[in-house]
Amino acid sequence: MTFIAKSFGVAAIVATSALCAFGAQAQEPAQNDGLNGTLWLQTSVEYKTTAISVYAGATRLLDAAIGDHSWTAALEQDGNYMSKPPAVILDVDETVLDNSKYQAWVVTESTHYSSKTWAKFVHDMVSTPTPGALEFTKAAAAKGVEVFYVSNRKAPEETPTIENLKKYGFPYADEKHVMLRGEVEAWGSNKTPRRKAVADDYRVIMQFGDNFGDFTDEIDGSIAERLEVMDKYATYWGERWFMLPNPSYGSWEEAAFGGDWKKSSEVRRQDKLNAMDPWAGPGE
Secondary structure, X not given: OHHHHHHHHHHHHHHHHHHHHHHHHHHOOOOOOOXXXXXXXXXXXXXXXXXXXXXXXXXXXXXXXXXXXXXXXXXXXXXXXXXXXXXXXXXXXXXOEEOHHHHHHHHHOOOOOOHHHHHHHHHHOOOEEOOOHHHHHHHHHHOOOEEEEEEEEEHHHHHHHHHHHHHOOOOOOOOOOEEEEOOOOOOOOOOHHHXXXXXXOOEEEEEEEOOHHHOOOOOXXXXXHHHHHHHHOOOOEOOOEEEOOOOOOOHHHHHOOOOOOOOOHHHHHHHHHHHOOOOOOOOO
């Protein structure tokens, strides 16, 4: 009887331990696709030096771009632009302002983006300058180049956006130069109308963004189709168009699952896996 009792006790302990382990696993936070990308944005030297290098390269080209009156970076520029004053166009989020605090919140809280929480984040004005952005915009302004901030933040977020830019001393942080989605009826999520509004009065010498749509509206389509558009504008990259890295979010992600956000997160993740080109493995 003693042996049986001891055996039963050991079995009970093992079973309890297994249940506890199962419970611990069940309580682990759900996998979030943004973990590594957001960690890289917030902590890595590799990200910071990449952003600094992008802006440093553009700064070195400023004099050439200003002096060459045939130089334009805007596809929307009309044929009578050579005598217009120079300007640059920059996206805001992850191009001028670093919003990785919001992305980190999404990851650590195992939640997702929503316009409601994003609006609250914008109004908190806790975004910080993207490495190199402040130095570049100040250098451009010092050379007589007007700076325009064309962002898909919504019109009601204009005041906190301007104040956030002003906090760090970004030049031209005012209602004229901060152009948000919905401020004018024709200003939707596609940025062509706003780029054209700048190009009507200025010679746009450079554009900056972290997303394909910051340069052209030809962003929808498959991964292969987007690569074709990229190649079509091969002469722009690194001279007139400057892309900042953003592994957290962007149109690149939805290209993998056909832009269908109605798909479940599991299906979207599988589509992403299917879009990858893995090594065959070590074999036998």
